[in-house]
Amino acid sequence: MLVFFMVIIALFPLAIGPSQAVLAPLGVPIIWISALLSILAGFDRLFSQDVRDGWLDQIALSPLGLGWYALAKAVSHWLTAGLPLLIMAPLMAAMLNVPTAQYPALITALFLGSMALTLLGIIGAALAEGARRSGTLLALLVLPLAVPVLIFGALASGANDRIVTPHLMLLGAVFTVLLALAPLVAASALEIGETETGL
C-alpha cells in the first residue's frame, strides 16, 4: 500500500499543474488524503482467508476470543501499511514543498491518524465480511467515520514549529476511543456475520 500512497501523491502535482502558488497550500491535505486511501485500500477481505480456513471459528471458540484477534489484525496491518507510510511521509512532504517547520506536527498527526484509520478499517472489514460487494460496502461504512480523523489530522499538521495543538488533542481523543472500542465492535460484527449467513 506504500506504492499506492506514493502514486496518489505523485498524481496530484501532475493534475494541478506546476504553479507553486496553487500547490503550496495543498501539500498537507494531499498527504492526508493519500494516507487515508492507501490505508483503507488494504482492508477489503482482511478476514476472509481466516474465515475460509476455519481459523476464525477456532479463535472464536478459544479462551482468546475475537476481540484480541481483531486487535492483533489491526496491529499487524498498521505495521505493514501505516508504519512505512509514516517513514515515507517526510520525503513526500519534501516533494510537495511543505514547509519544514510543519514536519514534526505532520508526522505526529499522521502517527495518531494512521492508527485511528487502521482501527476504523477493522470495524469496516468485520462488518463487510462475507458480503458480496465488500469493497464498496467497506468504503461506504468507513469513509464517513474517517472524515473527523481527516479534518483533525489535516488541521493538526498545519502547525508551524509546534506539535501539540487542540486539533492534535482531539485527534488523540478519537484514537483513544477507537483503541478501546474498535476491537470489541469488530468482534461483535464477526460474530453476527456468522450467525446470519454462516458457512
Add this chain to the structure above:
Amino acid sequence: MQVIERIPSSKTPPPGGEPVSLRIHKLCVFRGTTLVLNRLCHQQGAGELCCVVGANGAGKSTLLRTLAGRLHPAEGTITCLPPKLYVGHADGLSPTLTGRENLKFWGQVFGLASNTHLLDTALSHFDAAGFADMPVRLLSRGQRRRLALSRLLLGPAKALWLLDEPNAGLDQASRDQLDSAVISHIATGGMVLAATHLPLAATALQSRLMLGGGQM
C-alpha cells in the same frame, strides 16, 4: 423430523445408571430465514459415540456448530458438562504455518498440553509426522485433515469431540486411524458426536441421530 435410533450393543448401560453429560432440549436453530433444526432433543453420556446422519442440507453442520457455540439457538437449551473440541468442515489450520506450529499454537491458545513429546505422539497416530514440518498450504486435502484431527489427541480425556465429516477425503489407513482414536477416546470416558456419511468406528457405535427434512 428428528429420530434417534439406539443400536443395541454389548455394553448397554444399566437403566438410569449413567449420568448424562450432554443434553439438548427442544433446540430450534435458524440459518438465515430457514428453520433448520426444529425442537431437536438428544442426550448423551460419557463414553458414548453418536453419529449424526441425514441428507445434505438436513442440518448436521448446523447442529455441530450450534453445540460448539458458533451459532445461537432461537429456542431450546443445551447443557454440556465436559469441555468441547470442534473440528469443522474447514480444518482450522493457517496455511502459512507448518502443521507442527499450528498444533503448538492451538495447544497454547486452548490451554492444552502441547509439549514436544505429546505433539509427536499425536502426529504419529495419524502418520502425520512426516509432513508436519511443511507449510500447510503445500499439503493435500487429506494431509490437512489428518493434521486437524491430530489436534483432538492433545485435548483432555473426557472432552466432547464435535466432528463434522471427519473422514471425508481420507484414505482407508487414515480412516482406520481415526476409528481407533475415537474408540480409545470413548473408552477413557470421552464423548464423540460426529456428522458423517461414511461409517465411523462402526464397532463402537451406540446411537445414531437422524436428521430429516433438509431444505437448504
